[in-house]
Structure formats: C-alpha cells, structure tokens
Amino acid sequence: MTHYNFDEIIERRGTDCFKWDALPAMYGHDDLTPMWVADMDFRSPDFVMEALRRRCEHEVLGYTMPSKAYWQATTAWLDKHYYIQTTKETLHFIPGIVAGIAYTLLCLTQPGDRVLVTTPVYPPFLNLPRESGRTLVCSPLKIENGRFAIDFDDFARKAEGCKLFILSNPHNPAGTVWGEAVLRRIADICENKGLLVVSDEIHADLTLSPHRHVSYSTVSEAAARHSLTFMAPSKTFNIAGLGSSVCHIANPELRKRFFGWLDALGVAGGNIFAFTAAEAAFAHGEEWLQQMLEYLKTNAETLATFLKEQMPRVKVVLPEASYLAWLDFSDYGLSHKELSDRLINRAKVALNDGTTFGGDAYACCFRMNLGCPRSVLLDALQRIEAALR
Numbered sequence: 001m002t003h004y005n006f007d008e009i010i011e012r013r014g015t016d017c018f019k020w021d022a023l024p025a026m027y028g029h030d031d032l033t034p035m036w037v038a039d040m041d042f043r044s045p046d047f048v049m050e051a052l053r054r055r056c057e058h059e060v061l062g063y064t065m066p067s068k069a070y071w072q073a074t075t076a077w078l079d080k081h082y083y084i085q086t087t088k089e090t091l092h093f094i095p096g097i098v099a100g101i102a103y104t105l106l107c108l109t110q111p112g113d114r115v116l117v118t119t120p121v122y123p124p125f126l127n128l129p130r131e132s133g134r135t136l137v138c139s140p141l142k143i144e145n146g147r148f149a150i151d152f153d154d155f156a157r158k159a160e161g162c163k164l165f166i167l168s169n170p171h172n173p174a175g176t177v178w179g180e181a182v183l184r185r186i187a188d189i190c191e192n193k194g195l196l197v198v199s200d201e202i203h204a205d206l207t208l209s210p211h212r213h214v215s216y217s218t219v220s221e222a223a224a225r226h227s228l229t230f231m232a233p234s235k236t237f238n239i240a241g242l243g244s245s246v247c248h249i250a251n252p253e254l255r256k257r258f259f260g261w262l263d264a265l266g267v268a269g270g271n272i273f274a275f276t277a278a279e280a281a282f283a284h285g286e287e288w289l290q291q292m293l294e295y296l297k298t299n300a301e302t303l304a305t306f307l308k309e310q311m312p313r314v315k316v317v318l319p320e321a322s323y324l325a326w327l328d329f330s331d332y333g334l335s336h337k338e339l340s341d342r343l344i345n346r347a348k349v350a351l352n353d354g355t356t357f358g359g360d361a362y363a364c365c366f367r368m369n370l371g372c373p374r375s376v377l378l379d380a381l382q383r384i385e386a387a388l389r
C-alpha cells in the first residue's frame with residue numbers, strides 16, 4: 001500500500017495558479033493564506049502525473065478523441081461511486097461544468113426564462129442565468145440542526161413558471177448531502193411543474209463517511225427523464241486545471257438534443273491531457289482517494305473542535321462532502337466591511353465572501369476551503385481567532 005502524505009507543504013506560488021497567484025488581484029495582498037477558490041494544495045496523484053508524462057513522450061499533440069479505455073474507466077467509476085448506470089452512449093465529454101451549465105442554458109432555455117437555484121450557492125449558478133439574459137429565481141436554504149435544508153414551501157412556490165432548476169448535489173457551500181428522500185421530493189416538484197434539472201455532482205466523490213452520495217437521476221423515473229447530470233474527476237483528484245468533465249443524460253430525446261448541440265460546439269474532442277488524466281485517475285484512484293478523504297474528514301473535525309473550543313460564537317455548516325465549510329460570524333456584531341478587514345488585513349486569510357453566494361443576506365458569512373495541510377489550517381484558524389478576539 002502506498003502511503004500518501006497530505007501534510008506536505010508544496011510551494012504553488014509562481015505557477016500561475018489562481019488560488020495563490022491571483023491573491024493580489026482579488027484581495028489586494030500576496031501574503032495571505034488562500035482558503036478560497038475550490039482546489040486543494042495537495043500534490044495531484046502520482047499515477048496521474050505518470051500518465052501525463054508518458055503521453056508527453058509522444059511529441060505530436062494533434063486533435064484527439066476519448067479512447068475506449070477512457071470510457072471504460074469513466075463508466076466503471078460512475079457505476080461504483082455514483083451507483084448510476086452509464087454507458088458511452090449516455091455520456092458526453094464537456095470541458096468543464098460551468099461551461100456545461102452555460103451550454104444547457106443556451107440550448108434548453110430561452111432569454112427571459114426563469115431559472116431556479118437554492119442560495120447560498122456556488123456563484124456561477126447565479127451569474128450564468130443573469131449574464132445569459134435569463135431570470136434568476138432564488139429559494140433560500142434554511143439551516144436545520146447545523147446543516148442546510150430546502151424550504152420546500154418556498155421552493156415549490158418559486159418553481160412555478162421556472163424552466164430549469166440548477167441543483168448542487170452535494171451542495172456548494174458546505175457539501176450538504178441531500179439524500180434520497182429530499183432528491184425525490186425535488187424531482188416530484190420539478191416534474192409536476194415542468195422543470196428540467198441540472199444536477200451538478202462535481203463534489204460527489206468527496207462525500208465524507210458516513211454520508212453517501214445519491215445521484216439525482218437515480219431517485220425516480222421522473223428524475224431520470226428530466227435531468228442532466230454533470231460529473232468530473234477534477235475536484236476529486238485535484239486536476240481542475242485540466243478541464244475534464246462528463247455529462248450524463250438518461251432520457252434519449254433530451255440526450256439527442258443536448259449532445260447534438262455539444263457536437264455542434266465542437267467540444268467532444270476535448271483535450272489530450274484531460275482524457276489521459278481522467279482515465280488514469282478513474283482507473284487507479286481508489287487508494288489515493290480513500291486516504292485523501294480521511295485527511296479531509298480530519299480537517300473538518302479539526303475545524304469543528306477549534307470553533308467549539310476557541311470560537312463558539314461562529315456558527316458553522318460543516319462539510320458532509322467536499323472541503324468547503326460555511327462560517328457565519330454574525331454573532332460578533334461586526335459589519336461586512338469590518339469582518340472582511342479583520343480577516344484579510346489582520347488574520348491574513350483569504351476566504352470567499354458570503355455575499356457572492358447570494359447577496360446581502362450572507363454579509364456575515366464566509367466560505368472556508370479546508371483542502372490544505374493541517375498545519376496550514378490550524379495556523380489560519382489561530383490567526384482568525386486572534387483577529388476577532
């Protein structure tokens with residue numbers, strides 16, 4: 001058995017990585033601990049790097065296509081981890097999930113159509129409908145027993161007249177695992193009111209035990225009929241910079257329409273490194289993933305213990321999947337500006353600003369990325385505690 005070391009501190013500055021090298025542009029400083037954009041400071045797996053190196057030994061990088069081995073590794077992984085029956089025919093490569101949602105809006109909705117999301121949510125879910133001239137409809141989540149919950153009365157009311165619901169499954173922020181009953185209820189409402197559903201399952205592989213991911217299209221016939229599911233190895237194996245995702249559609253008519261559009265866009269050819277990395281990750285990734293998930297789980301527990309003991313005024317929604325915790329500092333009675341100032345200028349930590357996940361209702365909230373060595377996490381938490389003391 002290989003023992004992977006997630007405690008290792010790897011210098012990422014100077015690699016044009018967004019998380020570290022965009023700090024001056026995004027936060028006005030370059031000396032912050034970046035706990036914002038959702039990638040991890042861990043080394044990408046050795047078997048992925050080896051596959052990429054091997055491919056580079058052949059020095060012609062012309063147009064490419066997904067290989068049989070890529071489809072085999074992908075379908076086997078999805079069957080095992082998502083409990084979802086896929087075949088090469090039900091899947092289509094997409095270069096990224098944000099792009100996939102944009103393609104969906106353009107292909108399956110019209111300007112002015114209403115698009116439903118549940119807030120707080122991953123900012124592109126808000127920006128894509130707005131920027132494409134659709135009408136954004138937000139149903140705020142509730143917090144029940146320290147986790148996000150859908151307010152179904154509000155959701156059902158808002159779903160009326162909408163064309164599409166964009167579901168984050170698990171939910172970003174906080175990786176809330178929705179579970180079968182909740183997903184079935186969403187499916188019933190969306191079917192009754194005639195909505196299509198995009199289920200973005202990019203964080204599904206990062207589901208932390210004892211939680212279990214349920215893929216949306218598997219919960220009912222209606223869900224399978226009216227949904228598009230987006231999945232990727234990018235968060236799972238920390239290869240987001242390669243742009244490698246897939247779309248699964250069970251409904252043959254919807255598939256024909258959407259995959260036809262993707263082919264017209266010319267995205268099926270993907271890119272050489274995306275296919276090579278995804279195939280290696282899916283074929284050999286089990287052991288690495290299990291060790292990494294244990295590490296993330298302990299990071300989440302470390303955060304929970306620290307907050308309980310040192311900062312009990314912070315309300316937290318802990319990750320059930322992923323490494324994205326949601327922190328609510330409203331108990332400190334500080335304004336958004338004061339909180340941001342203390343976190344950035346005193347604690348020297350870059351968190352995601354809660355307002356970008358759904359507006360002023362989240363002015364005292366911040367998303368924290370725990371995908372880093374534990375020593376970095378603890379150091380940042382101590383600085384946050386001191387800055388708010």
Ligand SMILES: Cc1ncc(COP(=O)(O)O)c(C=O)c1O
Pocket residue numbers: 038095096097098099122168172200202203232234240244245
């Ligand atoms: C819910 C969710 N969807 C999509 C993405 C981005 O996916 P991609 O890089 O494939 O566009 C992220 C990245 O943080 C995410 O959290």
